[in-house]
Amino acid sequence: MITGSIVALVTPMHKDGSLDWERMDELVEWHIESGTKAIVPVGTTGESATVDIPEHCEIVKRVVNAVNGRVPVIAGTGANATSEAIELSLAAQNAGADACLLVTPYYNKPTQEGLYLHFKTIAAALSIPQILYNVPGRTACDMLPETVARLAEVDGIIGIKEATGILDRCTEILELCGDKMVVYSGDDLTSLDLILKGAQGSISVTANVAPAKLSQVCELGRSAFAARKVLGQESQAQELISAAKSLDAELVGLHKNLFLESNPIPVKWAVEQMGKIGDGIRLPMTRLSTKFQEPVLSAMKQAGVDV
Secondary structure, three states: OOOEEEEEOOOOEOOOOOEOHHHHHHHHHHHHHOOOOEEEOOOOOOOOOOOOHHHHHHHHHHHHHHHOOOOOEEEEOOOOOHHHHHHHHHHHHHHOOOEEEEEOOOOOOOOHHHHHHHHHHHHHHOOOOEEEEEOHHHHOOOOOHHHHHHHOOOOOEEEEEEOOOOHHHHHHHHHHHHHHOEEEEOOHHHHHHHHOOOOOEEEEOHHHOOHHHHHHHHHHHHHHHHHHOOOOOHHHHHHHHHHHHHHHHHHHHHHHHOOOOOOOHHHHHHHHHOOOOOOOOOOOOOOOOHHHHHHHHHHHHHOOOOO
């Protein structure tokens, strides 16, 4: 089972928008050293919408090679066409990825039955695990808990990244699916609360900037949830919760301010200020507006990030 802090990795680019492979390798090493438990290349944060298919497949392959089996690689392979999602997912499988992260189809607004058939068809084509990804604020498509429960019965579908930020929604999925579906938070601001309710980790934007601290928060949260399940360990659980919340409070500014403009604009700017990537980003994404730079810097300092 993949658990803990999972980084939705930024894609380093040169000023002209070309891919920066040297910085990509360096980022992978830094995340592994910092305690990140798994890496997601070419998700939303990795600018999957603006890299072409050959680049997409090459990014996954390069990250898999750089990781070299030390942590799981969950390749972002979702698309709004089922055939394209299968193509990307098979390429990730062949590259050696450990799992695929499949966003709900965007723009074309499928029905719940369409979502079920979309993911079921992809699952039938793959031999590696798949994690569903529900982010209606991006896709204009909301996969309901009842549909998630149906998909939990499909071989190969093992989890869901829930990015609505609605805790009751996530609790409902946990209740409907039991141990058939692992839940991951896709909303940094509510990720600790969700882990304390039974989620196994966070697929995180904040992890790009403060990976070690976010990893600690996730591990403390998971330990607290486990302790609560054991008779006589409520006092220990409360100590763990207090420690987790104290650390997470230092990250709240990042959880909020990394979304002052559309992701990944603020996070790429933040990682650039840390000297870990250059200033490349692809249109229609732009560099962070001047008026938001100070709030992002302030959040980084609050989190103890060296700038």
